[in-house]
Amino acid sequence: MRKSHTVQIRPLHRAFFSRDPRRVARELLGKVLVREAPERLTARIVEVEAYLGEKDPASHTYAGNTARNSVLFGPPGHAYVYFIYGTHYCLNVSCEPEGQAGGVLFRGLEPLSGIEEMAQARGIEVRSTTDLPKLTSGPGRLSEAFGITRARDNACDLTSPASSLWIGEDRYRAQNVRVTPRIGITKAADKPLRYLLDGNPFVSGKGLQKRPGRVSIPQIRSK
DNA sequence: TTATGGATTAGCT
DNA sequence: GCTAATCCATAAA
Numbered sequence: 242m243r244k245s246h247t248v249q250i251r252p253l254h255r256a257f258f259s260r261d262p263r264r265v266a267r268e269l270l271g272k273v274l275v276r277e278a279p280e281r282l283t284a285r286i287v288e289v290e291a292y293l294g295e296k297d298p299a300s301h302t303y304a305g306n307t308a309r310n311s312v313l314f315g316p317p318g319h320a321y322v323y324f325i326y327g328t329h330y331c332l333n334v335s336c337e338p339e340g341q342a343g344g345v346l347f348r349g350l351e352p353l354s355g356i357e358e359m360a361q362a363r364g365i366e367v368r369s370t371t372d373l374p375k376l377t378s379g380p381g382r383l384s385e386a387f388g389i390t391r392a393r394d395n396a397c398d399l400t401s402p403a404s405s406l407w408i409g410e411d412r413y414r415a416q417n418v419r420v421t422p423r424i425g426i427t428k429a430a431d432k433p434l435r436y437l438l439d440g441n442p443f444v445s446g447k448g449l450q451k452r453p454g455r456v457s458i459p460q461i462r463s464k
Numbered sequence: 465t466t467a468t469g470g471a472t473t474a475g476c477t
Numbered sequence: 478g479c480t481a482a483t484c485c486a487t488a489a490a
């Protein structure tokens with residue numbers, strides 16, 4: 242019995258991730274993150290950032306291989322989950338061949354299925370479509386919506402549908418790809434390594450502006 | 465051994 | 478606009 246709205250999602254090959262994080266980040270836009278919970282959760286990737294490894298001052302691997310970041314030096318396509326500010330988890334996928342550091346941080350997802358479960362995990366009520374970005378817009382939020390923790394998901398193989406957490410593709414083609422500087426970092430904050438689908442409401446930082454008042458962010462004035 | 469601050473978010477002024 | 482929340486890797490001592 243096939244559900245009428247079921248869309249087939251195919252896993253990405255490991256070779257997809259065995260490349261420069263910039264390339265992987267760009268091509269991850271439009272792909273789908275899947276959580277095989279009791280109810281399957283799926284969401285489209287709409288915002289990511291590339292972290293380049295040992296030569297990138299903003300990367301966790303800048304100081305070399307440690308117990309915390311070793312997944313980023315391991316084989317590509319695996320989850321690197323870290324805990325930040327004492328409150329939030331963030332999800333990355335390892336890139337580059339084994340032995341070489343590099344990764345992509347997930348910053349924004351557009352929910353496709355399992356929205357009820359995501360709202361429950363986030364502890365919020367979705368009253369209208371304008372509330373949806375509160376579920377998965379931002380690295381900490383999307384991790385909470387998907388129940389991602391370091392204990393549960395770090396080092397998980399994201400190329401295998403047998404994993405609880407994995408990345409796949411349907412037929413969606415990303416459009417309006419845009420590149421901007423990365424957000425929230427203090428080192429190497431000038432490099433354009435943030436990739437997003439322009440205009441998508443699930444991109445963090447905009448569409449969720451705290452205040453309508455003053456739009457002083459220079460990067461959103463282009464075009 | 466102790467100190468510092470971060471790839472964030474929510475809530476208050 | 479500002480900052481508390483609150484853990485842990487890393488630096489300093």
